[in-house]
Amino acid sequence: MATSRLDVTEKAKALIQELSSTHGDLMFYQAGGCCEGTQPQCFEKGGYFPRMNDALIGLAEGFEFWVDRDLFEYWKHAHFTLDVLDGFGPGGFSLETPLGKTFKVHYRLFSEDELANLAPVQRNE
Template identity: 45%
Template structure:
């Protein structure tokens, strides 16, 4: 069994493919901020600077996208969410952040569940 911390819904994968076609390689960053700061933000790869205060959770392989889409989280948020599996989804509505999907009339959001004990063991937590 391959265990991951992050996956995407088919609707989110469709939007990622569309955004990739327009903007090229992509990345997500999930911070722990308030308001839209707690939503996953999608940027052209490298446009959002990551560093020692961030954790790379996953490199998402999306069919039709030529390179992995990286998913980052602030380390302070990861400390709180390390036992959580994240699913990136997309819903109608416009967020107020700088995420690439904002002009499309939709927004990414996170659906979550707790990782099982077996999943945690597989991830080394």
């Protein structure tokens, strides 16, 4: 079995379930900076369109998790864990913002064994 690039904490799973019950299908996008910083943003599916060559690194509770192409190049040797915190993120565009929550990613570098067996990413064309 290939090494996953993405995991989701129990707190994030609960929030994703809450958001999907209200908004339907979701998607996540983690940009490389600007007004939204590098916090992951949660949108209704189709509410944001990944750019060419952005990377789909996995699914968060069945919903696509996209990473900006440049940010992915920087973090391609790291595992992402999607978590949620109380408080407002830097952008405020994400669906959890009105609930006083913000998604956050924790990173760790892959081990040599994990790197040798990484799940492939899908690129947006």
